[in-house]
Amino acid sequence: GAGVSQSPSNKVTEKGKDVELRCDPISGHTALYWYRQRLGQGLEFLIYFQGNSAPDKSGLPSDRFSAERTGESVSTLTIQRTQQEDSAVYLCASSLGLNNEQFFGPGTRLTVL
Amino acid sequence: AQSVAQPEDQVNVAEGNPLTVKCTYSVSGNPYLFWYVQYPNRGLQFLLKYITGDNLVKGSYGFEAEFNKSQTSFHLKKPSALVSDSALYFCAVRDRAAGNKLTFGGGTRVLVKP
Numbered sequence: 001g002a003g004v005s006q007s008p009s010n011k012v013t014e015k016g017k018d019v020e021l022r023c024d025p026i027s028g029h030t031a032l033y034w035y036r037q038r039l040g041q042g043l044e045f046l047i048y049f050q051g052n053s054a055p056d057k058s059g060l061p062s063d064r065f066s067a068e069r070t071g072e073s074v075s076t077l078t079i080q081r082t083q084q085e086d087s088a089v090y091l092c093a094s095s096l097g098l099n100n101e102q103f104f105g106p107g108t109r110l111t112v113l
Numbered sequence: 114a115q116s117v118a119q120p121e122d123q124v125n126v127a128e129g130n131p132l133t134v135k136c137t138y139s140v141s142g143n144p145y146l147f148w149y150v151q152y153p154n155r156g157l158q159f160l161l162k163y164i165t166g167d168n169l170v171k172g173s174y175g176f177e178a179e180f181n182k183s184q185t186s187f188h189l190k191k192p193s194a195l196v197s198d199s200a201l202y203f204c205a206v207r208d209r210a211a212g213n214k215l216t217f218g219g220g221t222r223v224l225v226k227p
Contacts, residue, residue: 004156033215042203043157043217056214091157098207099164101147102215104157 002026004105006092012111013082021077021108025094032075033102034067035091043091049075050098082112115140115208119218127226132194134202134221136178136187142210146187148178151201151220160202163187174198194225 005024013019025032034046045059049069060066064082069075079086089109093102116139126132138144148160161172168180178189187204204218 035217042219043205045214045216048214058214093157099145101159101162103159104149106156 004092004094004103006090006105006108008108009106010109010111012113014113015084016081018078018080019082019110021079021090021092021110023075023077023092023094023105025073025075025092026103028072029094029096029103030072031095031097031100031102032069033093033095034075034077035093036061037089037091037107039088046077046090079110082110084112086110087112115144115206115214115216117204117206117216117218119202119204119221121221122219123222123224125224125226126194128196129193132189132191132198132223132225134189134204134223136189136204136218137185138187138204138206139185140206140208140210142208144187145207145209146178146180147205147207147215148172148176148187148189149203149205149217151203153200157203160189194223196225196227199223199225 007022030051032049035043047067048056064080067077089107091107092105095102118137146163149157151157161170163170163180171177201220203220205215207215
């Protein structure tokens, strides 16, 4: 079946603008994760959704970052008033559950000018 | 708090030689451990995981990893490296007692030379 998809693949924006990144998880996966990967660095956890439970937002770096998920499907990550330090690849992953491996999307490369 | 350390930024190995990528972790409870690989211009791919049971875990593409509780390590190994194994490798851990967050190491770049 189809893997995790993300859109757009690339986004260039101006400092101060809002951006919205989209993730379509694998059908049937109850868990969905967002990560940030800065150039040459590891993955930084942002937020996690599991079914109808309250999301784990402990990784969001500031109140400019927010995310939503509709049921067990699409998720959007919104960054308001973007800053240059927000430039990174934003990765989405989904899994069947907590103990299962995560399947990653190709990422959205965000560049803030 | 949980953490993962990959002490080597880069590992160079000749094709056909054994490959080892080191990973140590710190958790307060029992760990779930994972290895992922990131090929150039491609997304992360799952290689293998340790949840419970045998300490030696076999995964994709001929890779294996050994869970060592006393040394808090989960080193990734391949007996005979291929040029196509050149990629960025990430170790990750989740503390069973500390929520659902998966913490990744900083990554180790593997370069296999022909």
